[in-house]
Amino acid sequence: MATKASRSAARFMIAPAVVLLLGWMLVPLIMTLWFSFTKYLPLRGDSIDRGLDWVGFANYGRFLSSSSFWPSVQTTLVMVGGVLLITLVLGILLAILLDQPMWGQGVVRILVIAPFFVMPTVSALVWKNMLMDPVNGIFAHLWRFFGAEPVAWLQDASLSSIIMIVSWQWLPFATLILLTAIQSLDSEQLEAAEMDGAPVLKRFWHIVLPHLARAITIVVLIQTIFLLSIFAEIFVTTGGAFGTRTLTYLIFQRVIDSQNIGLGSAGGVYAIILANIVAIFLMRIVGKNLDA
């Protein structure tokens, strides 16, 4: 077994990673916490060197009571929920389909997985212009072809449009993970059920879905973490206009556009709390699967 020497060597080798991450976590976190209790408007001459005025929980109260707060929470929830729903439902169907015997499975898989590797700024711009442009986009061509009036997607259906773009980016991830899980399904069990005359839906409900439970949980939790901080897709398409301002984007605007650091930091603390609630669930599930 491990000797005492190798134990202390191990500790020594872990140290750099731990120290770096600890610093990366604590330093900005403490600064954000500090700013959130102060009046900090750099454009009006506030600065750390001159000392910031302590305002207690005023920023927290103001952030909560601002008219943009609750709509932004709602937008965030609708966006995250919508993308999760779409990617999970389509992901499961697609995974089942891709698991069937077919010609050219490898190529189809490559086609399906591709969007995940497109950088967010590119996919947002491509969708915004090439597909969703109300005059020259492909959708507009399609709509006119069928005699319909083209839709100004990012203005009239802005949130749904962004949900569509983000779902397109994340569907490959969901599909790939669900497919990996489906492939480990014991086919004898399915065959037995088929021989017993269980209809397709019943087989899906009682055998496939329970088997996918862990994969589905992983997809939900990991996507939630990433989706809560969606930024580039909104930045590039609507800039937070037309009801697409999520909590992340609202904080970004407070900090960068209005340069109200105290208020933005209080919002940041709320976002951190929100993310942590999600994270606790993720930790539990991943922790269970870990036999360290």
Added chain:
Amino acid sequence: MSRTVTTQRKMITTAAAWTIGLVIFFPIYWTILTSFKTEAQAINDPPLFFAFDWTLENYALVQERSDYMKFLWNSVIIAGGSTILGILVAIPAAWSMAFVPSRRTKDILLWMLSTKMLPAVGVLYPISLIFVEFNLLDTRGGLVVVLMLINLPIIVWMLYTYFKEIPGEILEAARMDGATLKEEILYVLTPMAIPGIASTILLNFILAWNEAFWTLNLTAANAAPLTAFIASYSSPEGLFFAKLSAASTMAITPILILGWFSQKQLVRGLTFGAVK
């Protein structure tokens, strides 16, 4: 009777899967196709699929207009630098957690993962202040460090799950033969770990390449990578679909190819080994 698949059923599945695959891939296909059209052809109604004059002029225009090579180079340096730096920090940590586990190993791993959950926007201003303080704003070095830190938990986890699969007996045998710690790592562990390390590098290079929060917020003219180069196209300037397409194609092609090679690692890396 084993499940025999009729040819008819296979044909239907194939047709359905290919249709869906092509629909999902369409935006990328359309972008690549449009990049070879002229601006007028790019917005032609009805859309042109094959019958147009293939041209490379958009690529030339993009490159000469926005100094594409500089952005590309920044992307390569930032994604590559942060990945290599992360690997250097992570290998010893993952090695010791996999082979000399202690009671706290699990807690340390989970804690590392939890730093990944810190919403970036919550700490944007402090990080910018620190960057200003240390003159890191709009430098590649600053971004290399930040992206290394945000991906470090994933790198450690991936390496950990790979290292875990290396049989410990081999290391013990090497130890019995009198190998020092350094020799153990260099001559026994490393050769066996190379495939895992390679996959980790690949996936993290992709993640860093596509990172679009810190790269957009901490760069301006000098260190801006391709994410920022593309974002500059967000305000339309007359006819620009073909140029946008060419720029997009240039930005995604290298990573698309890398990505196709690393599908399996993607599942493993991003689920932290929880789905196999």
